[in-house]
Every structure is written in structure tokens, then in C-alpha cells.
Amino acid sequence: MAILDLATIILFVVFMIPFGMVVLNSAKTSKEIIFNAIALPSDWSQLAVNVSLIFNNPTVDYLGAFFDSILITAFSLLVIILFSSMCAWILVRNKTRWSMVLFMAFVAAMVIPFQVLMYPLVRWMRVSGDFMHIRLLGTIPGIVFAYLGFGSPLSIFVFHGFIKNIPYELEESATIDGCSRSRTFFAIVFPLLQPIIVTVLILNGIWIWNDYLLPLLLLGSNGVVQTIPIAVTAFAGAYLKQWDLILTSTLIAMLPVIVLYLFAQKYIIKGMVEGSIK
Amino acid sequence: MSSLGVEAMKQNRMVNILFVAPCIFAFVMIIIIPFFFGLYFSMTDWNGINNAANFVGFNNFRNLLSTPDFLYSFLITIAYTILSIVFVNIVSFTLALIVTSKLRRRNFYRAGFFVPYLIGGIVLGYIWQFLLNNILVGIGNSLAITALQTSFLSLPNSVIWTMAVVNTWQYAGYIMLIYVASIQSIPASLMEAASVDGASYVSRVFHILIPMMANAFTISLFLTLTTSFKQFDMNLTLTNGGPATRFLDVPVKASQLLAMNIFSTATANRMAEAQAKAVVLFIALLVVSLLQVSINKKKEVEM
Numbered sequence: 364m365a366i367l368d369l370a371t372i373i374l375f376v377v378f379m380i381p382f383g384m385v386v387l388n389s390a391k392t393s394k395e396i397i398f399n400a401i402a403l404p405s406d407w408s409q410l411a412v413n414v415s416l417i418f419n420n421p422t423v424d425y426l427g428a429f430f431d432s433i434l435i436t437a438f439s440l441l442v443i444i445l446f447s448s449m450c451a452w453i454l455v456r457n458k459t460r461w462s463m464v465l466f467m468a469f470v471a472a473m474v475i476p477f478q479v480l481m482y483p484l485v486r487w488m489r490v491s492g493d494f495m496h497i498r499l500l501g502t503i504p505g506i507v508f509a510y511l512g513f514g515s516p517l518s519i520f521v522f523h524g525f526i527k528n529i530p531y532e533l534e535e536s537a538t539i540d541g542c543s544r545s546r547t548f549f550a551i552v553f554p555l556l557q558p559i560i561v562t563v564l565i566l567n568g569i570w571i572w573n574d575y576l577l578p579l580l581l582l583g584s585n586g587v588v589q590t591i592p593i594a595v596t597a598f599a600g601a602y603l604k605q606w607d608l609i610l611t612s613t614l615i616a617m618l619p620v621i622v623l624y625l626f627a628q629k630y631i632i633k634g635m636v637e638g639s640i641k
Numbered sequence: 642m643s644s645l646g647v648e649a650m651k652q653n654r655m656v657n658i659l660f661v662a663p664c665i666f667a668f669v670m671i672i673i674i675p676f677f678f679g680l681y682f683s684m685t686d687w688n689g690i691n692n693a694a695n696f697v698g699f700n701n702f703r704n705l706l707s708t709p710d711f712l713y714s715f716l717i718t719i720a721y722t723i724l725s726i727v728f729v730n731i732v733s734f735t736l737a738l739i740v741t742s743k744l745r746r747r748n749f750y751r752a753g754f755f756v757p758y759l760i761g762g763i764v765l766g767y768i769w770q771f772l773l774n775n776i777l778v779g780i781g782n783s784l785a786i787t788a789l790q791t792s793f794l795s796l797p798n799s800v801i802w803t804m805a806v807v808n809t810w811q812y813a814g815y816i817m818l819i820y821v822a823s824i825q826s827i828p829a830s831l832m833e834a835a836s837v838d839g840a841s842y843v844s845r846v847f848h849i850l851i852p853m854m855a856n857a858f859t860i861s862l863f864l865t866l867t868t869s870f871k872q873f874d875m876n877l878t879l880t881n882g883g884p885a886t887r888f889l890d891v892p893v894k895a896s897q898l899l900a901m902n903i904f905s906t907a908t909a910n911r912m913a914e915a916q917a918k919a920v921v922l923f924i925a926l927l928v929v930s931l932l933q934v935s936i937n938k939k940k941e942v943e944m
Contacts, residue, residue, distance in 0.1 A: 378757070381757075381765075382756070400779050447664060468668075474926070476871050476919070477871070482912055487670075509671050511671070513671060516672075592763040592874075599767055613764045617764055632755065635815060636819060639815075
């Protein structure tokens with residue numbers, strides 16, 4: 364047992380070294396990193412200097428990207444949760460051939476890689492946006508709509524599996540008591556979905572927060588609306604090999620997710636497992 | 642159903658349609674229409690600069706067969722995928738055994754090993770670029786270890802292996818969770834009974850645990866296969882395709898995986914060619930993953 368203990372500790376430390384190195388070198392100047400990247404920083408207050416250099420950078424609006432990322436992730440999760448659960452509920456309860464066909468279409472679409480869709484999507488969003496007189500490219504509503512399209516198949520699939528196991532009697536008695544169909548969903552079914560909503564939130568949340576290609580294609584690398592991963596690449600592109608700034612920007616990018624994980628660890632682990640096994 | 646009048650039935654149908662409409666609209670607009678456009682564009686001469694797209698049949702696909710950089714990307718993507726599947730599953734299965742043992746602080750370890758998965762591919766690519774190019778080379782220089790003095794990312798022979806290792810760091814904790822859930826669903830009495838009968842730990846793992854976890858292996862192999870085959874983000878920020886090497890007498894980028902090859906083709910305004918490559922990626926992925934799942938399912942039945 365002692366050997367296993369020791370081996371695990373060593374393994375764990377090795378796993379955590381990358382994070383340690385990011386923290387250490389985010390608190391150094393570029394010169395210090397070149398001189399000795401492994402040493403402890405001579406002055407930890409350099410971390411605050413680097414962070415302020417990033418937030419006050421003239422070329423990359425990091426703070427703006429940060430807020431845009433939060434808005435995009437939050438709104439996308441909101442519409443995915445709401446509309447996918449509504450759709451999945453109808454597909455479960457309305458037992459017709461159409462429901463079967465639709466469900467199968469959603470499931471089948473999950474095998475299509477993003478690479479097949481991305482360039483036609485950009486062209487199509489420009490054309491259809493012009494036609495409807497809505498700007499879909501370069502705007503938050505446009506990308507949120509795209510995330511609904513990409514996120515709903517898996518979310519409907521996960522909700523579908525959960526709703527199937529909710530006893531129908533509950534809804535039946537509500538209908539007999541005169542509850543309308545939409546009220547039955549929002550007042551009775553939706554509250555019961557809470558545990559699976561957490562799963563759907565986590566699966567989509569980690570993906571959308573870290574996603575790079577879709578925002579790059581829809582928002583552009585120097586559009587008005589930006590996301591954190593785009594800002595990080597912009598930084599690395601503008602300050603080639605200036606590791607003090609690049610590493611600090613990665614530190615700021617991963618901090619929110621890690622802090623969230625520290626608080627919601629139990630739910631996140633449960634959500635990831637349920638999402639993959641289903 | 643006499644209590645439900647014709648009016649109420651109509652109203653129900655209205656609600657049905659309203660409830661499914663948002664998802665179906667988004668699904669059609671974002672996936673279905675671009676998908677069929679995508680298939681069509683792969684058979685045109687679309688360049689991405691203007692909207693013109695003349696039908697050229699299967700020309701783009703035929704040309705791919707004589708495009709060395711594409712063939713090379715295809716081959717190294719297969720190599721990278723195989724390496725990733727092996728590394729990720731061995732490491733994650735070992736981690737799962739560790740965190741389900743009677744070890745102290747096992748829940749802490751389980752939570753910790755998962756953390757790399759939370760960091761996106763873009764961010765972790767930069768972090769590992771720094772680790773491999775600066776930290777490791779720095780150690781090599783100060784300790785005079787020749788093997789470490791050149792970065793693993795700068796040699797065509799080691800770069801794919803290195804990317805598979807970085808990928809393992811990212812995914813092992815996630816796949817571990819799937820194995821852990823599977824191990825925990827096996828009654829502990831089974832392992833204990835075998836232990837009483839004198840079976841060694843290794844033989845218990847191979848003869849009891851692994852056969853009972855067949856379903857978890859199907860899922861894990863599928864997930865590692867599909868994510869590695871489509872790898873892009875980490876590829877972009879860790880190596881950006883480099884270093885340079887030669888294939889079929891032509892200079893190619895040693896670590897440019899398929900998804901990145903598609904991206905750089907499109908960036909060079911060869912949209913239709915990129916689209917044809919994407920369609921090939923789609924078909925290859927479909928065939929391989931269907932094959933993997935059906936083989937695994939067959940094995941599940943046998944066990």
C-alpha cells in the first residue's frame with residue numbers, strides 16, 4: 364500500500380506540473396523566464412503587473428473577450444436547455460412516426476464532423492442573414508443560434524433518455540385536472556428534469572467555453588465580438604514567444620473554469636459520466 | 642378520450658409544433674442545409690473569394706489521390722489516432738484502478754486527474770509548447786542531457802508521439818471517469834470471492850474486471866477514436882503543423898493532422914478542395930467508428 368501511495372503521489376505531481384509551471388512563469392518577466400524557467404519567481408507581485416498588462420493591452424481587448432465569452436456561453440446554455448427539453452418531451456410523449464423520424468435524425472447528425480459543415484455554414488449564414496435582414500455573422504445572437512443548432516442533438520438525446528423514465532401518470536392526472544399542455548410541461552415536467560439539466564449544462568458549458576473554430580469562423584479573428592480562446596491566440600500571435608504575457612493570458616483563461624470546478628466538482632464529475640454513458 | 646374535444650386536440654397539436662419548432666429550425670439551418678451544401682460544394686470549383694461554384698463532378702476527390710500533403714496528413718492522423726487510443730486507454734484504466742482502490746485521498750486524486758480536461762485545446766497547446774520547448778530543453782541544457790536539448794516538437798519523428806502524449810494528459814482523466822463508473826457498478830463481492838479463491842490481483846483484473854467492463858471499453862474507445870481523428874485545437878497551438886519534412890519527394894508539414902490540413906487548404910482560398918477533404922474525413926470517420934463499435938459489441942456478447 365505504501366508503494367501505491369507513493370507512486371500515486373508522484374503520478375499526481377507529474378500531472379499537475381504543467382499548471383505549476385504556468386503559475387510560476389506568469390509571475391516572471393520575459394527576461395526571467397529566458398534566464399531560468401524552472402526557478403521560483405523573484406517577486407510574486409510581477410503576476411499583478413502581467414495581469415494588468417493583459418487587461419490594458421492596446422491590441423487585444425481581453426476583458427471584452429472575457430465578457431463576450433460569458434454572454435455567449437450563458438445565452439447558449441439557456442436556449443439549449445429550454446428548447447432541447449421542450450423538444451425532447453414532445454418527441455417522447457407524442458408517439459407518432461414523425462417523432463421517431465425526428466429523433467433518429469438528431470441522433471444520426473451527431474456523427475457529422477464539424478469540418479464538413481463549417482465553410483458552407485459561414486456562407487449560408489451570410490446569405491440567409493442578408494435575406495432575413497438579420498446580421499448572423501459577427502453577432503452574439505448569430506453565434507448563440509449556431510450553438511443551439513450544434514448543441515441540441517446531444518442535449519435532446521440526453522433529455523430523451525431521462526424523460527422516458529418519468530412516469531406518464533403524473534402528466535395524465537394534471538391534464539385531467541385541467542392543466543394545459545404547455546403548463547403541464549413547465550409546472551410539472553421541467554422541475555423534475557433538474558438533475559439531467561445539470562448534466563446538459565456541464566457537457567455543453569465546457570465545450571462552448573473552450574470552443575475555438577466556430578467563434579473564429581462566425582466572429583472573425585478581429586471582429587467586435589470576441590471569445591477567450593480567440594483572444595489567447597491573438598495574444599500569442601501578437602507577442603511571439605513572449606511567454607510572460609502568453610502564459611498569464613492562459614492562466615486567466617483557465618481560472619474561471621477551475622474555480623467553478625472546485626465548487627461544483629461533484630456535479631461536474633457526475634454530469635460528465637452520465638453524458639458519455641448515455 | 643371523450644373529455645378532449647376537437648378544440649383541445651387542435652390546441653395540443655399547436656403546442657406540439659411550437660415546442661419542437663425552435664430546435665428543428667436551428668437544426669435545419671445550422672446542420673442539415675450546410676451539410677447538403679457541403680456535399681455539393683465538394684463537387685464544385687468554389688474558391689471562397691466569390692460565390693461562384695461550378696459543378697466539376699468528382700474531380701476534387703480524384704485530385705486528392707495525387708496530393709501528397711493530404712495523403713501524408715491522412716496517414717499521420719491514423720498513426721496519431723492509434724497512439725492516442727492506446728496511450729489514453731492504458732493510462733485512464735490504470736488511473737481508474739488506482740482511484741477505486743482502498744487508497745487514502747482517492748476522491749481527491751480522482752477530481753485532480755480530471756482537471757486537464759477542463760482546459761480547452763487552444764490553451765493547453767500553448768502551455769505544452771512552453772513546457773516542451775522551454776522547460777524541458779532548459780533542463781536538458783543545464784544538466785547536459787543531449788536527448789533533451791532539442792525539443793521533441795522540432796523533430797518529425799517524435800512530434801506525433803509527443804502530441805499523443807499531450808492528448809493523453811488532456812483526456813485520461815475524463816476517460817478514467819467512465820472506467821470508474823463501470824468498476825463501481827461491478828459487485829465488490831465478485832472480486833473478493835476470487836481473492837479468497839487465491840486469484841492474484843492481476844488475474845482478477847484480467848479475468849473478472851475487464852470482461853465485465855466491456856461496455857465501458859466500447860464507449861471509451863469510441864470517444865478516444867473520434868476525438869483524436871478530428872483533433873484540431875491542440876494541433877494548431879502546439880505545433881501549428883511543424884516541423885517541415887518530406888513525403889513523396891514533396892515538402893510537407895510533419896504534424897499537420899487532417900482537420901488542420903482542411904483548415905489551411907481553405908485559408909489558401911481552395912474552398913472546394915478543403916470541402917472534398919472534409920467529406921473524406923467524414924466518410925473515413927464514419928466507417929472506422931462503425932467498424933469499431935460493431936467489433937466491440939460483438940466482443941461484449943462473447944464475454
